[in-house]
Amino acid sequence: MAWDFSTEPEFQAQLDWMAGFVREEVEPLDLLFHDPGAPYDTGNQRARRITAPLKEKVKERGLWACHLGPELGGLGYGQVKLGLMNEILGRSAWAPSVFGCQAPDSGNAEILAHYGSEEQKRRYLKPLLAGDIVSCYSMTEPHAGADPKMFTTRAVRDGDDWVINGEKWFTSNARFASFLIVMAVTNPDVSPTQGMSMFLVPIETPGVRILRHVGLFGEAPGEGAHGYIRYQDARVPAECLLGTEGAAFAIAQTRLGGGRIHHAMRTVGQCQRAFDMMCERALSRETQGTRLSEKQSVQSDIADSWLELLQFRLLVLHTAWLIDRGAKQQARTQIAAVKVATPKILHDVVWRAMHLHGALGVSNEMPFGGMWLTAAIMSVVDGPSEVHRMTVAKRVLRDYKPSEGLFPSEHLPARREAARAKFAEILELEVGDL
Numbered sequence: 001m002a003w004d005f006s007t008e009p010e011f012q013a014q015l016d017w018m019a020g021f022v023r024e025e026v027e028p029l030d031l032l033f034h035d036p037g038a039p040y041d042t043g044n045q046r047a048r049r050i051t052a053p054l055k056e057k058v059k060e061r062g063l064w065a066c067h068l069g070p071e072l073g074g075l076g077y078g079q080v081k082l083g084l085m086n087e088i089l090g091r092s093a094w095a096p097s098v099f100g101c102q103a104p105d106s107g108n109a110e111i112l113a114h115y116g117s118e119e120q121k122r123r124y125l126k127p128l129l130a131g132d133i134v135s136c137y138s139m140t141e142p143h144a145g146a147d148p149k150m151f152t153t154r155a156v157r158d159g160d161d162w163v164i165n166g167e168k169w170f171t172s173n174a175r176f177a178s179f180l181i182v183m184a185v186t187n188p189d190v191s192p193t194q195g196m197s198m199f200l201v202p203i204e205t206p207g208v209r210i211l212r213h214v215g216l217f218g219e220a221p222g223e224g225a226h227g228y229i230r231y232q233d234a235r236v237p238a239e240c241l242l243g244t245e246g247a248a249f250a251i252a253q254t255r256l257g258g259g260r261i262h263h264a265m266r267t268v269g270q271c272q273r274a275f276d277m278m279c280e281r282a283l284s285r286e287t288q289g290t291r292l293s294e295k296q297s298v299q300s301d302i303a304d305s306w307l308e309l310l311q312f313r314l315l316v317l318h319t320a321w322l323i324d325r326g327a328k329q330q331a332r333t334q335i336a337a338v339k340v341a342t343p344k345i346l347h348d349v350v351w352r353a354m355h356l357h358g359a360l361g362v363s364n365e366m367p368f369g370g371m372w373l374t375a376a377i378m379s380v381v382d383g384p385s386e387v388h389r390m391t392v393a394k395r396v397l398r399d400y401k402p403s404e405g406l407f408p409s410e411h412l413p414a415r416r417e418a419a420r421a422k423f424a425e426i427l428e429l430e431v432g433d434l
């Protein structure tokens with residue numbers, strides 16, 4: 001019997017240590033440095049003085065940058081283990097960077113590891129893995145995000161260089177980054193999936209200009225972490241092309257699968273936090289003669305949240321398990337389904353928990369506002385839910401074919417006729433017997 005939902009004791013001990021460490025040592029950072037971009041600000045010396053010893057403890061415990069394969073010094077943990085770890089990291093905005101696995105650096109490191117030159121690895125990958133620098137993934141453009149085929153940023157070969165022109169938007173952490181991984185059209189005459197390439201662009205390259213630091217709700221104008229960038233005759237040497245010309249889409253895919261599982265499991269961690277607050281509140285608050293926990297509608301909210309969260313967690317872990325087993329095709333459908341389900345569960349559980357806290361819930365004295373915004377963000381980043389829903393449906397439909405005749409294959413008259421024909425001898429005998 002191969003199904004097994006248990007965790008091996010040695011790994012469970014690591015998870016238990018992580019849970020205590022994140023709660024006691026890392027979560028306080030969220031209260032002191034709460035800017036969404038703060039974990040990426042390598043120039044914040046006070047924060048770094050606090051995080052440096054924490055990172056050392058994580059390294060001593062063998063839990064630093066665990067998403068990396070053994071060739072990069074990682075332990076080669078599969079997605080199930082990484083998922084369980086990310087469930088714990090999801091409780092704190094700072095935890096991923098204290099454990100060396102924050103996005104987009106984790107995915108960018110994978111790209112550099114696969115496609116970077118030795119010099120690029122020495123100059124960028126090594127300090128990135130050590131947590132000394134941060135990086136950007138610069139793909140979305142102001143006029144087009146969900147459909148990458150519409151991107152127009154252009155890279156043209158000129159002698160030993162590539163020259164990049166265009167605008168990118170929502171390039172997260174641009175204000176702190178040392179380099180950008182930029183997607184640009186290199187051949188407009190072929191299909192976009194074959195005509196775009198990926199480039200490593202150092203942030204100090206002449207012609208790279210951050211027009212604005214776009215912020216999220218609640219952030220002061222100009223204070224955000226999402227760069228609106230103009231590339232104007234930005235010239236980089238030929239070796240800055242990552243992989244082969246035209247390989248941007250394939251490269252983009254290599255970084256996504258595991259990343260989506262990690263985001264989903266971090267969402268489970270967030271939801272669990274919101275759910276814990278909801279249960280505590282239900283047991284603590286009285287109105288109209290009874291506790292909230294005794295009202296039927298509150299019980300419905302608690303039961304629905306508990307069960308939906310369990311369903312979601314199992315879907316994500318099952319998907320991680322499929323990835324670990326190399327079941328690529330089924331995993332791809334489920335990864336898209338996980339991407340659709342992630343913002344929904346966060347939205348539903350956070351909304352119920354926030355609502356149960358009344359005015360306090362929507363105040364800045366509880367953490368629901370940030371969680372609520374995260375749900376909205378999760379339904380957009382890395383492609384909106386609608387696009388992933390289409391992917392699920394298209395992939396699921398591959399296993400079906402149209403009915404052959406006028407009526408569906410399950411049409412009862414035809415099936416009844418077939419059943420009669422199958423057992424005709426016996427049926428006739430019985431009729432004769434009567």
Ligand SMILES: Cc1cc2nc3c(=O)[nH]c(=O)nc-3n(C[C@H](O)[C@H](O)[C@H](O)COP(=O)(O)OP(=O)(O)OC[C@H]3O[C@@H](n4cnc5c(N)ncnc54)[C@H](O)[C@@H]3O)c2cc1C
Pocket residue numbers: 104136137138139140141142143144145146147169170171172226377379380381382383384385386387
């Ligand atoms: C916090 C945050 C961080 C980000 N970080 C980065 C980053 O580091 N690098 C980067 O390159 N990008 C980043 N992005 C951008 C993100 O990837 C894009 O926002 C996303 O791909 C959607 O693109 P868009 O915003 O242009 O929306 P659009 O493409 O304009 O889509 C807007 C809406 O249209 C609808 N829609 C779109 N397509 C379809 C469809 N096929 N069917 C039905 N409805 C549809 C959906 O409702 C969708 O939400 C970030 C975004 C956010 C919010």
